[in-house]
Amino acid sequence: xxxxxxxxxxxxxxxxxxxxxxxxxxxxxxxxxxxxxxxxxxxxxxxxxxxxxxxxxxxxxxxxxxxxxxxxxxxxxxxxxxxxxxxxxxxxxxxxxxxxxxxxxxxxxxxxxxxxxxxxxxxxxxxxxxxxxxxxxxxxxxxxxxxxxxxxxxxxxxxxxxxxxxxxxxxxxxxxxxxxxxxxxxxxxxxxxxxxxxxxxxxxxxxxxxxxxxxxxxxxxxxxxxxxxxxxxxxxxxxxxxxxxxxxxxxxxxxxxxxxxxx
Numbered sequence: 287x288x289x290x291x292x293x294x295x296x297x298x299x300x301x302x303x304x305x306x307x308x309x310x311x312x313x314x315x316x317x318x319x320x321x322x323x324x325x326x327x328x329x330x331x332x333x334x335x336x337x338x339x340x341x342x343x344x345x346x347x348x349x350x351x352x353x354x355x356x357x358x359x360x361x362x363x364x365x366x367x368x369x370x371x372x373x374x375x376x377x378x379x380x381x382x383x384x385x386x387x388x389x390x391x392x393x394x395x396x397x398x399x400x401x402x403x404x405x406x407x408x409x410x411x412x413x414x415x416x417x418x419x420x421x422x423x424x425x426x427x428x429x430x431x432x433x434x435x436x437x438x439x440x441x442x443x444x445x446x447x448x449x450x451x452x453x454x455x456x457x458x459x460x461x462x463x464x465x466x467x468x469x470x471x472x473x474x475x476x477x478x479x480x481x482x483x484x485x486x487x488x489x490x491x492x493x494x495x496x497x498x499x500x501x502x503x504x505x506x507x508x509x510x511x512x513x514x515x516x517x518x519x520x521x522x523x524x525x526x527x528x529x530x531x532x533x534x535x536x537x538x539x540x541x542x543x544x545x546x547x548x549x
Contacts, residue, residue, distance in 0.1 A: 295512075296421050296473075296543045299372035302341065306367035307374070309342035312358060314380035316349050319393045326379055328493035329427065332501050333377055340508065340545055342375060343367075352389035352400040359408045368416035373543065375423045376405060379494070382428025384483060402426070406536065410471045418468065421543040423513060424476040424536075427494050431483035434529050472538045477517045481533045496532055499523045512542035 299305040311333055315326045330346065337344050345365075347358050355378075368374065381388040389398035411418045479486040479496035488494040503519045511519070514537070521532050 294541050295547060296541045297372065298544070298547050299370065304370060305341065305372065306370045307340075307342040308362070308365055308367050308371060309337045309344045309375035309377065310359070310362045311337070311344055311346045311375075311377040312350060312355055312379070313346070313348050313377075314350060314388065314390055317381065317388070317390050317392065319391070320381050320388060323379075323381065323488065324490035325488050325493045328491075329379055329497040332493065332497060333425075336501050336504055337375055337377075340375075340504070349390050351391050352387070352398045355387070355389065355400045356404055356408070359405070363408055363414045366416075368414070368420075371417075371420070373421040373423065374409075374417060375425065376409065377425045377427075378405070379427040379497070382426075382430055382486075384431045387426070387428050406471055406474065409474075411468050412470055417473075420473060421513065421539065422474050423543075424474060425500065426476070427479045427486060427496055429485045430478070430480055431485070433484045469538070472540060474536060474538045475513050475517070475543065476534065476536050477520065478533045478535055480530050484530065487530055495524075495527070495530065496520075499532075508545045510546075512544050514539065514542070 299307075311330065313326055313330050315323045317323075330348075334344050334346065345358075345362060347354075350358060359376075378387055381392065383395040383399060385395060386399045386401040386404075389400060392398040405424060407413065409417065409422050477500070479494065486494065486496055492498060499520050503516050503523065507516050507519060514534070517532075517534050521534070524531050
């Protein structure tokens with residue numbers, strides 16, 4: 287049964303004057319044991335300008351430990367403005383490892399690491415009722431390991447045929463007396479700067495490649511494309527840079543998110 291077209295698009299809070307969009311931006315630049323992330327301030331300025339142009343008031347925090355990042359997220363979750371907002375952006379920029387984002391006291395892959403899972407746990411529908419059913423856009427700029435994301439391929443190589451996984455049986459519908467049952471985690475749209483285990487590239491002068499491309503695609507297409515189409519355009523823009531490819535992950539959007547519907 288097809289839903290009517292309007293119900294497949296996230297509702298936008300109007301009139302704009304009563305809308306209180308908020309965004310969170312955390313950027314770690316200075317570290318006690320790791321190298322300084324030169325050029326990251328350019329990313330902060332660019333993302334702030336972009337988000338403000340999209341109608342968000344941006345909470346900016348710099349140079350936090352993993353615990354500090356968790357605390358800032360908890361405070362942001364409780365921001366009363368989310369009740370009269372229609373969405374949020376959560377932007378994280380730091381050094382990173384496969385397991386997550388580095389806090390300012392990080393020494394290696396296990397010390398002072400914020401697990402990416404923590405982001406989803408803080409903003410899921412149990413912990414953040416004010417954003418229930420509203421798009422939560424997660425942008426993560428960090429390395430996820432030390433590998434370069436490219437590989438040399440031969441034109442004659444036969445692609446391996448994937449074996450289809452066994453289909454999981456769907457349990458029979460159950461009924462209970464719950465007043466309202468919702469997904470624990472939904473309405474997230476996430477774009478990570480690189481695929482797992484690979485590095486993300488940053489210029490000390492112009493900032494991160496990923497953030498540069500992201501800002502450009504949002505500026506050019508937010509007026510007429512939905513979020514996941516913009517994400518795809520960002521990914522496509524890396525087509526001629528095989529060392530890095532942004533990755534859409536843990537995306538649970540049930541509808542299309544247009545920042546400016548009706549244009």
